[in-house]
Amino acid sequence: MLTDHRKAVAWLAWPLWALTVVLMALAVVFTVLYPLSRDAATTAVNFAVAILFVAAFQTMGALIASRRPGNSIGWVFCGMGLALVTAVFSGNYAQYALVVEPGALPWAETAAWVGNWIWLVALGPLGFFLLLFPDGRPPSPRWRIVAWLLAAALAGWFVSQALVPGPLLNSGYESVDNPYGVEALGGILRLAGTVSSVLLLVTVLASVFAIVFRFLRSEGDERRQIKWVAYAGAVVALVLVLQLTVLTALPETDLLVEILNLGLVVSLTGVPLAAGVAILKYRLYEIDTIINRTLVYGVLTALLALVYVGSVVLLQTLFRALTGGDSQLAVVASTLAIAALFNPLRRRIQTVVDRRFYRSKYDAVKTLESFSATLRDETDLDALSGELVTVVRETVQPARVSLWLRPPGSDARRET
Known part of the structure; x- marks a missing residue:
C-alpha cells in the first residue's frame, strides 16, 4: 500500500505526462506551419522519431512512477520525456520564429537557446538509469559517488552551454548569438564545458560497469530484470551495426539516413519498454524464452540468407558457364533448398543454443x-x-x- 505522501507524489506523474502531450501538440502545429518547400519526407520521419522517443520514455515513466513512486527510474524517464518534448517544441518554435516567419513570434532567440543545451539534459540521465536500475538505488553505497559525479557533470555542462557567449551552434543557428551569454566568463565556461564532457563520459562508463557488477551478483527476479534491459540494449547494438553496414554499402542520401535513424529510435524505445516490464514485473519470466528464440531465429535467418545468396551465385555461375546466360532455375533451386533446410537447421541450431546457453533445459x-x-x-x-x-x-x-x-x-x- 502507498502512504499518503507517496500517493501525492505518484499523482504528479500523469500531469507531467499531460504536459508532455500538450507540448507535443504545439510542436505539431509549428511543424504544419513549415513552408511547403521543406522536405516533407524528412520532416515526417524526424517528427515520427521524436514522437516515438517521447511517447516511450514519458508513458513508461508515468506508469512506473505512478505504481512505484519510490523507484527513481520512473522519475528519470519522466524527466527525460519532458526534456525531449521541450527540445522538439523549442526547436520547432525557433525554426518558425527565426526562419519561416522572422519576427512573427516573441522569444525566438530564447527558444533557440533552450534547444542549444536541453538535448543533453534529455539524454544524460540514461547514465542514472544504468546506475540505478532496477530498484532505483545504486548497487552499493560506494557507487553513490558515481551518481554525484554524474549529476555534477550534467550540471556543469548545462551551465557552460547555457551561459557561454557566441553563436548557438548546437541549435544550428550560427547567426544567432546566445542571448544569455556572459562574455566575461567565456574562457572559464568553455573550460568547464570541456571538463564536464570528460567527466560525463567517465561517469557514464562507470554506470555501465555498475549494471554489469549488479548483474554478476544478482539472482532470481533481479537477474531477470537486468536481462530484459540487456536484451533491449543488444537490439540497439545490432541496429547500430546494421546502420553502419548499410551506410557503408549504399550511397548515402538524406532520406536513407532519416529512415535508418528512425529504425535506431524504434530500437531505443525498447529500452524504456523493457525497463517497464522488468520493474512492474509484467511477464517477467518470459525473458529467457525471448532470448532463446532470438538466438535461434537470428542465427537461422543469417545462415539461410548466406545459403540462399551463396547458392544463387554459385548456380548462376554454373549456368553461365554451361549455357552462356543467366537462368531463373538458380533462384528456384535456391528457394527449394531453403525450404528443405529450414526445419532441420532450426532443430540443429535449437539444440546448439540449448546446450550452450540453457544447459539445464x-x-x-x-x-x-x-x-x-x-x-x-x-x-x-x-x-x-x-x-x-x-x-x-x-x-x-x-x-x-x-x-x-x-x-x-x-x-x-x-x-x-
Whole structure:
C-alpha cells in the first residue's frame, strides 16, 4: 500500500505526462506551419522519431512512477520525456520564429537557446538509469559517488552551454548569438564545458560497469530484470551495426539516413519498454524464452540468407558457364533448398543454443527423451516407477519426490 505522501507524489506523474502531450501538440502545429518547400519526407520521419522517443520514455515513466513512486527510474524517464518534448517544441518554435516567419513570434532567440543545451539534459540521465536500475538505488553505497559525479557533470555542462557567449551552434543557428551569454566568463565556461564532457563520459562508463557488477551478483527476479534491459540494449547494438553496414554499402542520401535513424529510435524505445516490464514485473519470466528464440531465429535467418545468396551465385555461375546466360532455375533451386533446410537447421541450431546457453533445459530434454525410450521397452512396473522418480528428481530437482500407485483391487504403493 502507498502512504499518503507517496500517493501525492505518484499523482504528479500523469500531469507531467499531460504536459508532455500538450507540448507535443504545439510542436505539431509549428511543424504544419513549415513552408511547403521543406522536405516533407524528412520532416515526417524526424517528427515520427521524436514522437516515438517521447511517447516511450514519458508513458513508461508515468506508469512506473505512478505504481512505484519510490523507484527513481520512473522519475528519470519522466524527466527525460519532458526534456525531449521541450527540445522538439523549442526547436520547432525557433525554426518558425527565426526562419519561416522572422519576427512573427516573441522569444525566438530564447527558444533557440533552450534547444542549444536541453538535448543533453534529455539524454544524460540514461547514465542514472544504468546506475540505478532496477530498484532505483545504486548497487552499493560506494557507487553513490558515481551518481554525484554524474549529476555534477550534467550540471556543469548545462551551465557552460547555457551561459557561454557566441553563436548557438548546437541549435544550428550560427547567426544567432546566445542571448544569455556572459562574455566575461567565456574562457572559464568553455573550460568547464570541456571538463564536464570528460567527466560525463567517465561517469557514464562507470554506470555501465555498475549494471554489469549488479548483474554478476544478482539472482532470481533481479537477474531477470537486468536481462530484459540487456536484451533491449543488444537490439540497439545490432541496429547500430546494421546502420553502419548499410551506410557503408549504399550511397548515402538524406532520406536513407532519416529512415535508418528512425529504425535506431524504434530500437531505443525498447529500452524504456523493457525497463517497464522488468520493474512492474509484467511477464517477467518470459525473458529467457525471448532470448532463446532470438538466438535461434537470428542465427537461422543469417545462415539461410548466406545459403540462399551463396547458392544463387554459385548456380548462376554454373549456368553461365554451361549455357552462356543467366537462368531463373538458380533462384528456384535456391528457394527449394531453403525450404528443405529450414526445419532441420532450426532443430540443429535449437539444440546448439540449448546446450550452450540453457544447459539445464538441454539436460532435462535429453533425460525425458531417454525415459520415453525406456517406456517403450520396459515392462516391469517397479523398474518404471524407480525410473520415473529418477527422471523427476533430475529434471525438476525438488527437495523431495514421492510416487503413489494404486493398482486395481489393492492398497496404494509408493516409490520414494
